[in-house]
Amino acid sequence: METRVLVVVGDRDTRELLAQAFAGHGFRALTASDGVSGLFQVGLVQPDLVVLDMNGWDTLRRMRNLSSVPIIVLVEDEPRARIESLDQGADYFVTKPPSLREVEAKARALLRRRPPMQAKSVVVNWAASRGETGICEMGV
Numbered sequence: 001m002e003t004r005v006l007v008v009v010g011d012r013d014t015r016e017l018l019a020q021a022f023a024g025h026g027f028r029a030l031t032a033s034d035g036v037s038g039l040f041q042v043g044l045v046q047p048d049l050v051v052l053d054m055n056g057w058d059t060l061r062r063m064r065n066l067s068s069v070p071i072i073v074l075v076e077d078e079p080r081a082r083i084e085s086l087d088q089g090a091d092y093f094v095t096k097p098p099s100l101r102e103v104e105a106k107a108r109a110l111l112r113r114r115p116p117m118q119a120k121s122v123v124v125n126w127a128a129s130r131g132e133t134g135i136c137e138m139g140v
Helices: 012-024 035-045 058-066 079-087 100-113
Strands: 004-008 028-032 049-053 071-075 092-095 121-124 136-139
Touching: 004 012, 004 035, 012 028, 012 100, 028 035, 035 049, 035 058, 049 058, 049 100, 058 071, 071 079, 071 100, 079 092, 092 100
Parallel strands: 004 028, 004 049, 049 071, 071 092
Antiparallel strands: 121 136
16 A cells, blocks of 8 residues: 655645655555645545645644644744744654755655554534635544
8 A cells, every 4th residue: 555645735835745755655545735725635545645835833733633643843943943843742853945855855854753543523614714614523
């Protein structure tokens, strides 16, 4: 079974670059352009790893509440952002602009230690951040 990596990055060029890098190393790269889409993908496809660009902490907190999937966060190169990313639930951080080799190395390290995913049912409020209503229940 292919290892699924979800890249949740708003900047199209960075998102595509990361997705291509993972695909080139044999991963199944999935993408989302915003946090809401990323949260929905986590519930729907159950990725083995998430790379998340941080422009706020809400998506990271929601993702962590939803799943125990390993998360690498892309953050600004300042101590406060690096510390906050770990405190909010990230497993690793990489400073922007991201080094592809560093992201890939941290991904490999996380995937080596990842236990098999346990099945559970979750509820994803997939549109709350946009002021819309809609709840989707799915098995994870």
